[in-house]
Amino acid sequence: MTSTAVSSRPSGDSPEPVAPANRRSPGHLALVILSRYGTLIGLALMLIVFTLRAPTVFPTLTNFTNILAQGSLTAIIAAGLTYALVVGEFDLSIGYAASFAGLLVVGFMAIQGMPIWLAIALMLVIGAGLGAVNGILVTKVRINAVIATLGVGTILIGAAFAYSPFPIVTNIPPEFSLLSLGRVIGVPNSIPIMVIVLAILWVILNKTDLGQKMQAVGGNMEAARLSGIRVDRIKIFAFVVAGVCAALTGIMLSSLLGSGTSSAANGYLLNAFAAVFLGSATLRDGEFHIVGTLVGVLIIVVGFNGLSIFGAPSWAQQVFSGGILILAVGLSTLSRRILKAS
Amino acid sequence: MKRMLAVVAAAGLALSMSACTDPGAGSGSDDGTKTVGVVALVATDALNAAVIKGVTKVAEENGWEVHVTDTNGSVEAANAAMITYSTTQKMDAIAVMAFQTPALQAGLQSAIAADIPVVSWGGELGNGIIATTSARQVGQDSIDALLEDFGDEGAILALTYHTGVLCLYRGYAFDDTVAQHTGLDVTRNEVVIPGQVENGTAYTSAWLASHPKGSEPLAVWGSWDEPAIGAVAALQQSGRDDVWVYSINGGPQALQAVKDGTIRQVVWQDGEAEGQGMMQAAVDYLDDPASWQQKSIDIAGVVVTADNIDQFLADHPDALNP
Numbered sequence: 001m002t003s004t005a006v007s008s009r010p011s012g013d014s015p016e017p018v019a020p021a022n023r024r025s026p027g028h029l030a031l032v033i034l035s036r037y038g039t040l041i042g043l044a045l046m047l048i049v050f051t052l053r054a055p056t057v058f059p060t061l062t063n064f065t066n067i068l069a070q071g072s073l074t075a076i077i078a079a080g081l082t083y084a085l086v087v088g089e090f091d092l093s094i095g096y097a098a099s100f101a102g103l104l105v106v107g108f109m110a111i112q113g114m115p116i117w118l119a120i121a122l123m124l125v126i127g128a129g130l131g132a133v134n135g136i137l138v139t140k141v142r143i144n145a146v147i148a149t150l151g152v153g154t155i156l157i158g159a160a161f162a163y164s165p166f167p168i169v170t171n172i173p174p175e176f177s178l179l180s181l182g183r184v185i186g187v188p189n190s191i192p193i194m195v196i197v198l199a200i201l202w203v204i205l206n207k208t209d210l211g212q213k214m215q216a217v218g219g220n221m222e223a224a225r226l227s228g229i230r231v232d233r234i235k236i237f238a239f240v241v242a243g244v245c246a247a248l249t250g251i252m253l254s255s256l257l258g259s260g261t262s263s264a265a266n267g268y269l270l271n272a273f274a275a276v277f278l279g280s281a282t283l284r285d286g287e288f289h290i291v292g293t294l295v296g297v298l299i300i301v302v303g304f305n306g307l308s309i310f311g312a313p314s315w316a317q318q319v320f321s322g323g324i325l326i327l328a329v330g331l332s333t334l335s336r337r338i339l340k341a342s
Numbered sequence: 343m344k345r346m347l348a349v350v351a352a353a354g355l356a357l358s359m360s361a362c363t364d365p366g367a368g369s370g371s372d373d374g375t376k377t378v379g380v381v382a383l384v385a386t387d388a389l390n391a392a393v394i395k396g397v398t399k400v401a402e403e404n405g406w407e408v409h410v411t412d413t414n415g416s417v418e419a420a421n422a423a424m425i426t427y428s429t430t431q432k433m434d435a436i437a438v439m440a441f442q443t444p445a446l447q448a449g450l451q452s453a454i455a456a457d458i459p460v461v462s463w464g465g466e467l468g469n470g471i472i473a474t475t476s477a478r479q480v481g482q483d484s485i486d487a488l489l490e491d492f493g494d495e496g497a498i499l500a501l502t503y504h505t506g507v508l509c510l511y512r513g514y515a516f517d518d519t520v521a522q523h524t525g526l527d528v529t530r531n532e533v534v535i536p537g538q539v540e541n542g543t544a545y546t547s548a549w550l551a552s553h554p555k556g557s558e559p560l561a562v563w564g565s566w567d568e569p570a571i572g573a574v575a576a577l578q579q580s581g582r583d584d585v586w587v588y589s590i591n592g593g594p595q596a597l598q599a600v601k602d603g604t605i606r607q608v609v610w611q612d613g614e615a616e617g618q619g620m621m622q623a624a625v626d627y628l629d630d631p632a633s634w635q636q637k638s639i640d641i642a643g644v645v646v647t648a649d650n651i652d653q654f655l656a657d658h659p660d661a662l663n664p
Contacts, residue, residue, distance in 0.1 A: 054552070062580065063551040069579050070544055095536070157386070165391045166664045169598035181578050188579055256575045257539065258602070259595045261568075262386045267537020301544070308548030314532035 080245025106260030131243020396617020424449025481512030542572020
């Protein structure tokens, strides 16, 4: 195996029978709750504390809409990353791919003169192609996923700069901004788009044969291969999904900003990873899944929003972001270990 | 199509870069052509690119070649690039961009030892630096113009960035000036790179929640364009039109936003002129090093608003499409 298998699950944690007496003890129950619902409890606690401390500002429909709108792009790119992690791989190119897509889609319209639909469609295809390149480098050329995707991401930075070192702001059809800023029943379009994307990815991962194969590959690649699953194809598919989601994120960001810039979406990489790993500590035992990723995004965005409303200094927000990630994943992992030991 | 080909070419270039490095680029090379090594903070940033364009223009006019190293904001990479320029590539001059001079001691010592003049964009004048541009000037221009337009009563969200020397000194100018106006309630949030646009959006969105429409005069001050553009996105997402946004740099996005009415005022920093001034200082220094006096190159910003944007774009036809 040349690739880096990824899991927040403790190594070698095949399910072990737990003594019936222990299963029923209050301590055991508390640990089960902590390991599976710790992040949800944390999210609920944040919502309660922020609501109590700022009852007229935080728990308003406007603020919740803003929180969801802010989190929507992170959720889309993180959902794509979830697929790569489900099959046991990393994708470090997603932030750069999103920036690249955001620049090119605007360039396609403003410089090449393409209609909006064609520019978006072409960029999504290119996003899929970038994902396929990542997948082929990892599965066929057998380059470690961290190296391969970092290399592709770095090339994309250069390619974007070569395409346009300056932001592209003119000759962009005004209708393009409606992709993000338009509203459906008073809700910014980015929210329903996020819901649709996450729903599709959830269905594929949980309700289809393909999704079961992805989870099998991520669970035990050799066993999956021996059982007849075409592991390489499954992994390439996961990278393609990550590439498409990154491209969609970049497209929507450019729509929101009304321009294309070669580095605008680079910051999504770290938040996406944080969200996906937070999500792996939610509901399931260290597995990456779409609902968990959404919860992870919400924890990050709600925390940022609440602390900003209270006027917390910027350093406190960074400490919070890193601390909540370590706390959630650490508590979840620790609880599972204690449960196994019992 | 040319740009598409450029993308493909860049990809190929990146793959073959290790084979193309010229180890002896300075006048130590056989043909005697002089070369300036540029140490860029973030070469993909519009203002950085404008400065590099200015440096290149004067360099080429004087028959020099230009080498650019992108540090991606890393001071370690900046020191390493200066050492390489001084010892391996033996450049004739070094132009370093937007790093604080005290953080460049290793690189400067190397340049001093090799007798190579260093010009700085925004850094402090120090040992080894023959000239620098003022980082504080446009910050002062911005806050002065903001107060004249906005007044001295209300709430301001300041999106700061203390790691970059330009934004650091802009921030000093902002802080010193608003401190004299007690009617201003200032919230400061530090943005991070990468993520500067996203940060601008997130901070503004949260700040809006605690500053409802009609509560008081409201403004957002971006220490440079990208967080300000993020702030505009937050305002548009939440449907707010009661907050005035101010910015510095005057890159294409911000100028377009002024044209669209989503940014109230931007101070345009003439990066290309600053780059030209830096390179000219290096050329002049080498003509007569003995009589050179360290100097600060002060180029005032241009305050661009809805009232003068059309005239500004007529005067600077490349500003939107550099």
